[in-house]
Amino acid sequence: MAIVHRAAAETETGRAPAASAGPATAAHSGAPGFTLKSTAFRAEREPAWRRLEALIARAESSGLASLEARELLRLPILYRAVLSSLSVARAISLDRNLLTYLESLSSRAYFLIYGGRSNALSAIGQFLGATLPKAVRAARWYIALAALCLALGGVVGYVLTVGNLDWFYTFVSEGSAGGRTPTADTETLRRPLYTDGRGFAERLTAFASFLFTHNARIGIMAFALGFALGAPTVLLLFFNGLTLGAFVALYVSRGLGVELAGWLLIHGVTEMTAIVLCGAAGLMLGRAVIFPGEYTRLQNLARAGRGAAVIVIGAVLMFFVAGLLEGFGRQLILETESRFLVAGVTGVLWALYFVRAGRGRR
Amino acid sequence: MSDPARQSTASSAAMQAPRPIGLGSRLARWIETPEGVVLPIQLGQRGERAVAFILDFLIVMAIIFGLYLALLMAVIGGGLGGVNWLAALVMLASFFIRSFYFAFFELRWQGTTPGKRVMGLRVIDRAGGPLTPQAVLARNLMREVEIFLPITVLISGTFGGEVWQTLATIGWLAVFMFMPLFNRDGLRVGDMIAGTWVVAAPKGALMQDLAGGEAIPAGVAGAAGAEMPAAPFYNFTTKQLDAYGIYELQTLEGVLRDRRPNAAEVRAEVALRIRAKIGMDDPDPPDDERFLREFYTAMRARLERRMLFGVRRRDKHDRR
Numbered sequence: 001m002a003i004v005h006r007a008a009a010e011t012e013t014g015r016a017p018a019a020s021a022g023p024a025t026a027a028h029s030g031a032p033g034f035t036l037k038s039t040a041f042r043a044e045r046e047p048a049w050r051r052l053e054a055l056i057a058r059a060e061s062s063g064l065a066s067l068e069a070r071e072l073l074r075l076p077i078l079y080r081a082v083l084s085s086l087s088v089a090r091a092i093s094l095d096r097n098l099l100t101y102l103e104s105l106s107s108r109a110y111f112l113i114y115g116g117r118s119n120a121l122s123a124i125g126q127f128l129g130a131t132l133p134k135a136v137r138a139a140r141w142y143i144a145l146a147a148l149c150l151a152l153g154g155v156v157g158y159v160l161t162v163g164n165l166d167w168f169y170t171f172v173s174e175g176s177a178g179g180r181t182p183t184a185d186t187e188t189l190r191r192p193l194y195t196d197g198r199g200f201a202e203r204l205t206a207f208a209s210f211l212f213t214h215n216a217r218i219g220i221m222a223f224a225l226g227f228a229l230g231a232p233t234v235l236l237l238f239f240n241g242l243t244l245g246a247f248v249a250l251y252v253s254r255g256l257g258v259e260l261a262g263w264l265l266i267h268g269v270t271e272m273t274a275i276v277l278c279g280a281a282g283l284m285l286g287r288a289v290i291f292p293g294e295y296t297r298l299q300n301l302a303r304a305g306r307g308a309a310v311i312v313i314g315a316v317l318m319f320f321v322a323g324l325l326e327g328f329g330r331q332l333i334l335e336t337e338s339r340f341l342v343a344g345v346t347g348v349l350w351a352l353y354f355v356r357a358g359r360g361r362r
Numbered sequence: 363m364s365d366p367a368r369q370s371t372a373s374s375a376a377m378q379a380p381r382p383i384g385l386g387s388r389l390a391r392w393i394e395t396p397e398g399v400v401l402p403i404q405l406g407q408r409g410e411r412a413v414a415f416i417l418d419f420l421i422v423m424a425i426i427f428g429l430y431l432a433l434l435m436a437v438i439g440g441g442l443g444g445v446n447w448l449a450a451l452v453m454l455a456s457f458f459i460r461s462f463y464f465a466f467f468e469l470r471w472q473g474t475t476p477g478k479r480v481m482g483l484r485v486i487d488r489a490g491g492p493l494t495p496q497a498v499l500a501r502n503l504m505r506e507v508e509i510f511l512p513i514t515v516l517i518s519g520t521f522g523g524e525v526w527q528t529l530a531t532i533g534w535l536a537v538f539m540f541m542p543l544f545n546r547d548g549l550r551v552g553d554m555i556a557g558t559w560v561v562a563a564p565k566g567a568l569m570q571d572l573a574g575g576e577a578i579p580a581g582v583a584g585a586a587g588a589e590m591p592a593a594p595f596y597n598f599t600t601k602q603l604d605a606y607g608i609y610e611l612q613t614l615e616g617v618l619r620d621r622r623p624n625a626a627e628v629r630a631e632v633a634l635r636i637r638a639k640i641g642m643d644d645p646d647p648p649d650d651e652r653f654l655r656e657f658y659t660a661m662r663a664r665l666e667r668r669m670l671f672g673v674r675r676r677d678k679h680d681r682r
Contacts, residue, residue: 036663037670039574049568063471083399092670094662096612097569097619104566107401111484111563114396114492115472123469123495131496216457220506224538227551285555298549302488302557309500309555316461316503 038093045085049105052078056108064112079109127310130358135310137354139280142287146279149234150272153241154248161249171239171246180247186254193256193263215271216319219278223285223312227301230286237279262339267325269347274318281308281315318350389562391547393490406483406560408548415509417477422463426456460510464502469495482563489557497556504552508538572618573659595649596656602640603664609677611665614658629654 055075059067067075086102093099136143160167165182172181180189218240225232244264251260288304289297325342333339389405406414430452467475473485473493485501487493542548553559606614617625617632633650636657637643665675675682 036573036659036666038662038666039571042571042574046568080397083395083397087399092666094608094611094666094669095571095573096615098571101566101568103402104564106395106399107403107564110395110401111486112472114487115484127495220503224504224551227555298554299557301554305555306494306496306500306557309503310496312503313499 038089038095038098041088041092042095042098045081048078048081049085049102052082052109053105056105056112059112060108075109076113079106079113082106082109127313131310132314133354133357135307136277136314138307139284139311142280142283143276146233146237146276146283149237149279150241150276153238154245155241157242157245158249158252159245161246162253165250165253168246168250171242180250182250182253186256189251189254190256190259193259215274215322216316219275219315219319220312222275222278223281223308223315226282226285226308227289228286229289230283233279233282233286237275240275259336262336262343263330265343266330266333266339267322269343270318270325270350271322273350274315274322277311277315277318281311284308284311321346391559391561393486393488395490396492403486404562404564405548406481406562408542410481410483410562411542411548411560414475414477414481414483417480418464418475419477421476422460425459425463426452429455429459461503461506464505465499468493468498468502473498478560483560484563485558485560487557488553488559493558497558501550501552501556501558504550504555508541508551569619572615572655573662595652596642596660598640598657598660600664602642603661605640605678606661607675607677607680608665611658611661614654614661618654618658626650 052075055067055071055078059075064072082102083106086099086106089095089099089102157167157171161171168182218236222233222236225236248257248260248264251257284304285301285308288300292300295303325346329342330339333342387404389407391403391405392400393403394400433451464475468485471479474483478484485493485498487497538551541554542550547553547559549559614632617629620628630650633653636654642653668675673682
């Protein structure tokens, strides 16, 4: 700043603009040696701008990692210096090229400095260690509501189907029933629960196809559909509950209830938690659109969306685990007791993780 | 759109600041940095973004295809038995590659991907804060629903029987796919969820200072020397300098920086008009370049001085 004030003292000889509007002989473009304040300012600050420009050009073409530690430390300092230059220039300079240059230089530096963290590994650690469990805890009421929708569907599906098995055809599509209908004999229903003898390849195929065609997609849909006021999310959860309830009712009616529970829960604890989490994320979006509060809908969607997306990513990871349990665990572990044990252990682990992890860390 | 308070600071600061080149266009927006300085940004055009996405998409496809080929070779060569698990593995890999390709690059490359870099685009936070990993993950997770799901559905044709179901599905997918066409900022659903937008990388080179000459090394500013401009030929009166405002000054700057073939003719025309307006006689022979430069310098000195005293005269119609 010093040079600007000195320049000011030299050129601005205490004449106010009002006074200069008097006798029409003002010699603004005065004698040799005359320098505009804005010109002097530029001469003083330009080297710093050029240094930042060179740093940015290198970082833009070959990445931030190509800068040395010393240069990385200088980057934010130079960035703030250029921002301050921009503020001064806006106040004292009318050189449009200079202003545009400073604005674009500031923006480029801003993009580099605030453009996100570059260490993907520590971002993942932070995500799993704190961000995800915290987001889940913050969404506990949405999760409760989503779980209620799923449970309600399950109860309705179960009660109706137990009363009249014809409801089964309403709730379960032919494709997902796969022959396991009320007309099938008990042995046909029992066999799929204990199928073995499939090789590694089949297990992996089963794992991959279950993961993609069904679980993760339903979960992501439940989340994304929340964008439409949350109604499709509620319906999706409810219908999934109906299907599940109908299946359980069918098996219970044949006295296979406990065995089915083992078959379902070994991966279902993980999978259904994930579906409920996705549903909760969808409900968060729906609520953000319906009740924007003091923000606009778009702002509120952005606020809710980040937290919701964190939960969905967590849920996708859970679907991955569920897929492993479904593809391998269920084929390898054939005793119902062991299946219940695995289900119990996963349930406790997930509960501990979401309730305890990342507490006390900022 | 940032929150209302921010918006109002931004616009009031925008009013104080001179309007830079290109602002006032349909794609111009303001963001406020965490340091409290308002910066103009230019939103990326939808067409450019589409091209960037197609480039990235082709890269993803190439990676998946390459992986598939490599595994196929391994199966044929090593006789690892069955293509069953190969298909499953490729499915698995393609899910992870397409889901995390974008997030990976946007995290590592400060909001850019290879396709965006080619097109000069970048993802930033709409409110001006740092681009968080959550935001990056959120905006890219949404792609699965916005683009990949519709593509799968359209290719496989699994709409679900009835005509109305088909229409409803297409309509629903269209809402997601074409969302960027239905809002001013060109936001896709992922951008709305994540609170981000895609901007064009700013360009702007620093040119010579028309009022001072570029050759003033730091530290000797103000000292008399060979770098100083020669003594001015013209003496302008205050009245003459007050014929114009900032808008005209910056238009004149554009004319003086003009390097196109017909620039000399434009300058002659402009000099003629200014002389007529301020009542200045043509010397013989007329040196338009010099006249315009000196008029520019004198006018800038006058306007900048008045600006320091709080008067920012917008244009010639601004009677201040």
